Amino acid sequence: MASCSIEDVLAKAERDEAEKLKSITVLKELDLEFDPGLLLAFDKNRLDTRDFKGNKREDCLRSLARDNTQLLINEIWKLPTERVDEVIVAKLPEPTTKLPREKPAPKPKPPTKWEQFAKLKGIQKKKKTNLVWDEVHKEWKRRWGYKRAKDDTKEWLIEVPATADPNEDQFAKRNKAKKERVARNEYNRLKNIARAQKVKVPGTGLLPTSQQTKAELAQAVSLAKISTASVGKFQEKLPKEKPARNTGKKRKFQPLIGDFSSEKQKQLDLLKVMDSKKPRLDITKAVNKQMREEDSESARNNKKGFGKKGRKGGMPGKGKGKGKPGGKGKAPKGKGRKPQMKQGKR
Amino acid sequence: MRPLTDEETKTMFEKLSKYIGENIKLLIDRPDGTYCFRLHNDRVYYMSEKILKLATNVSRDKLVSVGTCFGKFTKTQKFRLHITALDFLAPYAKFKVWVKPGSEQSFLYGNHIMKSGLGRITENTDKYQGVLVYSMADVPLGFGVAARTTQECRKVDPMAIVVFHQADIGEYIRSEDTLT
Known part of the structure; x- marks a missing residue:
C-alpha cells in the first residue's frame, strides 16, 4: 500500500515536472508558415472542434498559443544572433507579408491654375538641359539662377528703345518689372494654395497691369476713396459723381418684432411730411369751388323763372342747404353754362 | 414677414391717402392696441401686435395669410389695394x-x-x-x-x-x- 503510494507520488511529481517544462519540440501535422520579420506565424492545422466547443475551450486555446509561440521562438533562434550589452539579440530579416497601410492613401494635390490651363490646352512639360553654352564667356553655364548664361542683370549698358522716353532709367525699369513679376508670382502661389484648401481667396484688390481698363480704373478710384483713416467719410466728391456700384451694401430691414412705438412714430412723421408736401392751394379744387358757386348762382336766377323741381340725380353730399334745385333736371336749359364748362375743362 | 421699408411705407400711404386722406393716422395710432403693417409675399398685412407675435410661430413658406391683407406690391413696386382692406377703409372714407x-x-x-x-x-x-x-x-x-x-x-x-x-x-x- 505504502510502496504503491510512493510510486504514485513519484509518478505524479514526474508528470508535474514534465508539464511545467514542456518540450521545445512541437509536433504539427502541417508545418507553420513564418514571417520572422514581422514576428508572424500562420497555423494552417485544423482545430479540434470537439475540444473547442466543449468546456475545455480556454485550455485548448492556451495550449495552442503556447505551442505556436514555441515554434515561432524556435524559428527566431535559427536567425543569426549577436550580443548587445549582455542581451542576445536576433537580427530579423525583411518582412515578406504585405500589410495594409495604417492611414488612407493621400489624395492627389489639386492642380494649380497653370496646370489646369496646360491640361486644357494640351501643353506638356519639356525637359530642358540644365546647362547652356554662353557665347560671351565661352563656357557652359546654368540656364537660370545665380551665374546663369545670358544674365541680363549683369549688363553694364542697355540700349534705349526708340519708342521709350530717353530720360527714363532703363535699369530701374528692369528692376521694377522684375520685382512686380516676383510679387505677382507669389500672389498666384498663395491663391493656388487658398484654392486648394477651399479657403476664400483674400480680397483681390488691384493688381499691377500694363494697361488698366475702365472698370479697373473705376475700382481703383473707389478703393482709393475709402482708403483713408475715416474710411472715406470725409472724402470730397466731384459734382455729379455717381455713387460706386457694387460696393457690397446689403439690404437691411427692421426687425419683425422691434420697437412698436418708434415704428408708429416714424410712420406718423412720414404722414406729417407727406401732408406738408401738399400744396396749400389746390388749383383744381379752387376752380371747382368757383364753378359750383357760379352754378348755384345761375340756378338761383333760373329758379325765379321756372318753379319746376327735379330731385332725381340730385347731389346733396355735404349739402349746405342753399336750396339748390336738382342739377340734372336743369342741365339742358342754361345757355349761360357753356363758358363755365369750358373753364372747367381748361 | 418683415416691416415695410420707408419707401414702401410711403408708396402705400400715398395710395391709402387717396381714399381716406389723413385718416391713415387713425389706422396707425389706435387706442385699442398696437397695430402694424407687415410685408409677406409682397403683400401688406395689417394686424395687431398680438396676432403678429402668434404668427411668428409659423414658418415663412407655410404662412398664407395673417391679419388683414391691405394690398400688394407689384413687381414695379407700385401698391395695389385689395378688396380685403375695405372694412378698414370704409369708416374713414372721405x-x-x-x-x-x-x-x-x-x-x-x-x-x-x-x-x-x-x-x-x-x-x-x-x-x-x-x-x-x-x-x-x-x-x-x-x-x-x-x-x-x-x-x-x-x-x-x-x-x-x-x-x-x-x-x-x-x-x-x-x-x-x-x-x-
Whole structure:
C-alpha cells in the first residue's frame, strides 16, 4: 500500500515536472508558415472542434498559443544572433507579408491654375538641359539662377528703345518689372494654395497691369476713396459723381418684432411730411369751388323763372342747404353754362 | 414677414391717402392696441401686435395669410389695394359714391359705374379722386376712382363712365383663390 503510494507520488511529481517544462519540440501535422520579420506565424492545422466547443475551450486555446509561440521562438533562434550589452539579440530579416497601410492613401494635390490651363490646352512639360553654352564667356553655364548664361542683370549698358522716353532709367525699369513679376508670382502661389484648401481667396484688390481698363480704373478710384483713416467719410466728391456700384451694401430691414412705438412714430412723421408736401392751394379744387358757386348762382336766377323741381340725380353730399334745385333736371336749359364748362375743362 | 421699408411705407400711404386722406393716422395710432403693417409675399398685412407675435410661430413658406391683407406690391413696386382692406377703409372714407340698386350687380361683376347707375356722390369730388362705393343702403361695395368731378357728373350723358372700377366685394367669389 505504502510502496504503491510512493510510486504514485513519484509518478505524479514526474508528470508535474514534465508539464511545467514542456518540450521545445512541437509536433504539427502541417508545418507553420513564418514571417520572422514581422514576428508572424500562420497555423494552417485544423482545430479540434470537439475540444473547442466543449468546456475545455480556454485550455485548448492556451495550449495552442503556447505551442505556436514555441515554434515561432524556435524559428527566431535559427536567425543569426549577436550580443548587445549582455542581451542576445536576433537580427530579423525583411518582412515578406504585405500589410495594409495604417492611414488612407493621400489624395492627389489639386492642380494649380497653370496646370489646369496646360491640361486644357494640351501643353506638356519639356525637359530642358540644365546647362547652356554662353557665347560671351565661352563656357557652359546654368540656364537660370545665380551665374546663369545670358544674365541680363549683369549688363553694364542697355540700349534705349526708340519708342521709350530717353530720360527714363532703363535699369530701374528692369528692376521694377522684375520685382512686380516676383510679387505677382507669389500672389498666384498663395491663391493656388487658398484654392486648394477651399479657403476664400483674400480680397483681390488691384493688381499691377500694363494697361488698366475702365472698370479697373473705376475700382481703383473707389478703393482709393475709402482708403483713408475715416474710411472715406470725409472724402470730397466731384459734382455729379455717381455713387460706386457694387460696393457690397446689403439690404437691411427692421426687425419683425422691434420697437412698436418708434415704428408708429416714424410712420406718423412720414404722414406729417407727406401732408406738408401738399400744396396749400389746390388749383383744381379752387376752380371747382368757383364753378359750383357760379352754378348755384345761375340756378338761383333760373329758379325765379321756372318753379319746376327735379330731385332725381340730385347731389346733396355735404349739402349746405342753399336750396339748390336738382342739377340734372336743369342741365339742358342754361345757355349761360357753356363758358363755365369750358373753364372747367381748361 | 418683415416691416415695410420707408419707401414702401410711403408708396402705400400715398395710395391709402387717396381714399381716406389723413385718416391713415387713425389706422396707425389706435387706442385699442398696437397695430402694424407687415410685408409677406409682397403683400401688406395689417394686424395687431398680438396676432403678429402668434404668427411668428409659423414658418415663412407655410404662412398664407395673417391679419388683414391691405394690398400688394407689384413687381414695379407700385401698391395695389385689395378688396380685403375695405372694412378698414370704409369708416374713414372721405369721398363716397352711392350706386343705384339696379346697377349694383353690374359693379359687383367688375364693371365701371355709368352715370345712369350713379345714385349720389360726395360734393367736391375731384377728377381721379379715389372713392368708396356704397349701395343705396350704405353697404360698402368696393373702391373706385372718380372719372369726373361732381360738377361734370351733372352734365354728362347717362352712358358715360363716372367711376372707374378698382375693387369690389364680388372679388371674394371671383378671385377666391388669389385673395389672402
